[in-house]
Amino acid sequence: MATDLEPDAALMLRVKRGDMRAFEELVEKYKQPVINVICRTLRDLTEAEDLAQNVFVQVFKSAHRYQATAKFSTWLFTIARNLCLNEIRRRSRHPAESLEASQTEYDDQPIRQFEDVKTFSPTENVLQSELEQKLQQALDELPENQRTAILLCRQEELSYEDIAEVLGCSLSATKSVIHRGRETLKEKLKPYLRSGVWKSVEK
Amino acid sequence: MNEIEFDKLKETNWRRKLTAQEDAALNLYLAAHPAARSQWEEEFGLRQLLGNLSDAPVATNFTTRVLQAVERDAELRARHERGVFHWLKFNWLPRIAVASLLICGGVLSVQQYNRTQIAKGIVAISSAANVPQQWLQDFDAITRLSQPPVDNELLAALQ
Numbered sequence: 001m002a003t004d005l006e007p008d009a010a011l012m013l014r015v016k017r018g019d020m021r022a023f024e025e026l027v028e029k030y031k032q033p034v035i036n037v038i039c040r041t042l043r044d045l046t047e048a049e050d051l052a053q054n055v056f057v058q059v060f061k062s063a064h065r066y067q068a069t070a071k072f073s074t075w076l077f078t079i080a081r082n083l084c085l086n087e088i089r090r091r092s093r094h095p096a097e098s099l100e101a102s103q104t105e106y107d108d109q110p111i112r113q114f115e116d117v118k119t120f121s122p123t124e125n126v127l128q129s130e131l132e133q134k135l136q137q138a139l140d141e142l143p144e145n146q147r148t149a150i151l152l153c154r155q156e157e158l159s160y161e162d163i164a165e166v167l168g169c170s171l172s173a174t175k176s177v178i179h180r181g182r183e184t185l186k187e188k189l190k191p192y193l194r195s196g197v198w199k200s201v202e203k
Numbered sequence: 204m205n206e207i208e209f210d211k212l213k214e215t216n217w218r219r220k221l222t223a224q225e226d227a228a229l230n231l232y233l234a235a236h237p238a239a240r241s242q243w244e245e246e247f248g249l250r251q252l253l254g255n256l257s258d259a260p261v262a263t264n265f266t267t268r269v270l271q272a273v274e275r276d277a278e279l280r281a282r283h284e285r286g287v288f289h290w291l292k293f294n295w296l297p298r299i300a301v302a303s304l305l306i307c308g309g310v311l312s313v314q315q316y317n318r319t320q321i322a323k324g325i326v327a328i329s330s331a332a333n334v335p336q337q338w339l340q341d342f343d344a345i346t347r348l349s350q351p352p353v354d355n356e357l358l359a360a361l362q
Contacts, residue, residue, distance in 0.1 A: 020270065027265075027269050028266055031261055031269075032258055032259075032261055035259045035261050035265075036256075036258055036259050039259035040256075048259060049262060052265075053265070053268055053269050057269065060273045128255070131252060131255075132255075132257065135253070135256065153217055153218065153253075154253055154256070156218065178217065182217070182246075182249060185249055186245050186246075186249055189252065190245070192252075193244065193245045193248040193249060193252075194241070194244075
């Protein structure tokens with residue numbers, strides 16, 4: 001029967017039996033997408049790493065509850081989203097502790113600096129950085145569910161049904177959330193999209 | 204291709220690159236509907252922008268840290284469980300105390316239940332005793348109302 005399972009579910013069944021190698025494989029495979037989503041949501045790399053670590057610890061602790069019928073990535077991103085929401089709630093209860101507040105003095109700079117792994121020319125680099133900053137700003141202004149849906153859309157292995165499950169709403173509602181989010185992004189980034197500057201930084 | 208199919212292609216574009224066949228159909232549609240081109244350019248541009256978002260840097264020791272955290276957590280839980288188990292296993296006095304508490308609790312709750320039942324019965328009887336005498340005058344006749352009438356012929360035959 002194990003051969004019918006998707007590879008992640010098979011790994012998860014091994015984790016259920018206490019196989020640490022299988023767990024390590026899953027962490028290796030999903031650490032980047034999970035940190036990406038959390039980082040774009042919380043906009044704090046250190047906190048994103050800590051939270052991502054908690055996500056995987058939670059996965060391990062809840063392994064006994066995992067049903068092989070459920071898609072692993074959906075389950076994983078649901079845990080990640082719930083922990084993000086808890087963190088956002090905690091921040092709203094204790095706004096003084098928000099790390100974003102301390103960033104005001106750097107308002108003229110991109111809020112999150114990411115390691116540049118692609119090779120662009122210096123001009124392209126500046127353009128890429130500016131575009132990314134604008135996009136991040138537009139993403140930040142979206143409601144949480146629209147932002148999460150759009151970020152999950154970047155994960156090609158997640159279908160609309162999977163995203164709907166992570167968001168805990170119907171398929172049509174999810175499509176509508178994504179549509180609204182994209183429309184807002186297009187509206188906010190119109191000058192950049194119309195001018196075609198994104199073409200010059202196209203991969 | 205019509206507008207609905209065009210919208211469908213836009214939706215497909217959110218998730219993946221279009222196939223050569225889809226691309227050809229799209230180009231035909233855009234050639235016939237130049238007004239839709241700017242719409243498509245925006246959709247495609249946004250997809251590219253989202254696709255080009257840089258990955259967040261991940262610490263090289265991230266996986267090791269996760270594994271260590273998992274081990275730490277398992278150790279803590281095991282220690283806690285061992286602690287409680289050890290306490291119960293090697294301390295017969297607390298064990299007896301816990302068992303006595305459970306038994307006492309059970310007995311008390313049974314007694315309480317019985318008392319409540321008796322109290323309910325007393326309340327029911329006392330409320331029946333307060334009913335005026337004339338209300339009970341036709342009690343027998345009323346209770347027989349729902350019964351079938353007496354078969355006089357059968358009674359006579361039996362006599």
